[in-house]
Amino acid sequence: GAVVSQHPSRVICKSGTSVKIECRSLDFQATTMFWYRQFPKQSLMLMATSNEGSKATYEQGVEKDKFLINHASLTLSTLTVTSAHPEDSSFYICSAHSTGTSGASTDTQYFGPGTRLTVL
Amino acid sequence: GDSVTQMEGPVTLSEEAFLTINCTYTATGYPSLFWYVQYPGEGLQLLLKATKADDKGSNKGFEATYRKETTSFHLEKGSVQVSDSAVYFCALSDSGNTPLVFGKGTRLSVIA
Numbered sequence: 001g002a003v004v005s006q007h008p009s010r011v012i013c014k015s016g017t018s019v020k021i022e023c024r025s026l027d028f029q030a031t032t033m034f035w036y037r038q039f040p041k042q043s044l045m046l047m048a049t050s051n052e053g054s055k056a057t058y059e060q061g062v063e064k065d066k067f068l069i070n071h072a073s074l075t076l077s078t079l080t081v082t083s084a085h086p087e088d089s090s091f092y093i094c095s096a097h098s099t100g101t102s103g104a105s106t107d108t109q110y111f112g113p114g115t116r117l118t119v120l
Numbered sequence: 121g122d123s124v125t126q127m128e129g130p131v132t133l134s135e136e137a138f139l140t141i142n143c144t145y146t147a148t149g150y151p152s153l154f155w156y157v158q159y160p161g162e163g164l165q166l167l168l169k170a171t172k173a174d175d176k177g178s179n180k181g182f183e184a185t186y187r188k189e190t191t192s193f194h195l196e197k198g199s200v201q202v203s204d205s206a207v208y209f210c211a212l213s214d215s216g217n218t219p220l221v222f223g224k225g226t227r228l229s230v231i232a
Contacts, residue, residue: 006163031217032217034219034220041227042224042225043209043222043223043224043225044164044209044220044222046219046220049219093163093164095164095220097217108152108154108166108169109213109220110166111156111163111164111165111166112163113162113163114162114163116161
């Protein structure tokens, strides 16, 4: 149990286009999901906290108009990188906090496998 | 604010060697502590966790004990394998629905 998926796993796009990344909790409900960004050989940087049915909370320095987050249901959050540029190339990872259903622990975040974005 | 400090790598060990990766934390409350592992090109997998003082988390031969008096959560394994080569992240969370605070990660390479 407690599986989180991300789609796509890898995407290459042209500069100026928008890219949507989906994060799904497959066997549990998640009231809160988090989006992180990881640069090569570095740790994870929190971008935003996504709560189901409400606006996301962005960390300082993260442009909310550029990184659009939608948490439309208890099992799905999306991150859209708008007008992507080469400096947005990175590994994006989501995590989900369980409400306690289906055997997922309520004090643990479960991570997706990540999405590698390359902007040409 | 809360923070996590873990030993810098890379750490290179021979197979069957003993592993210790140090992790200390600062937090205002009583956080839960975690070790995550990241294999090349993949996301993070929860390795083990501890939610209160003196708890010991264990999984796949790895262990870590929540030491409140030394604010530490060191990761240990008695005999490492080549397949343990990965990056290990120590992390804390005040509660399940707050963001994790990560250490910088320690890269472990195990050679046969």
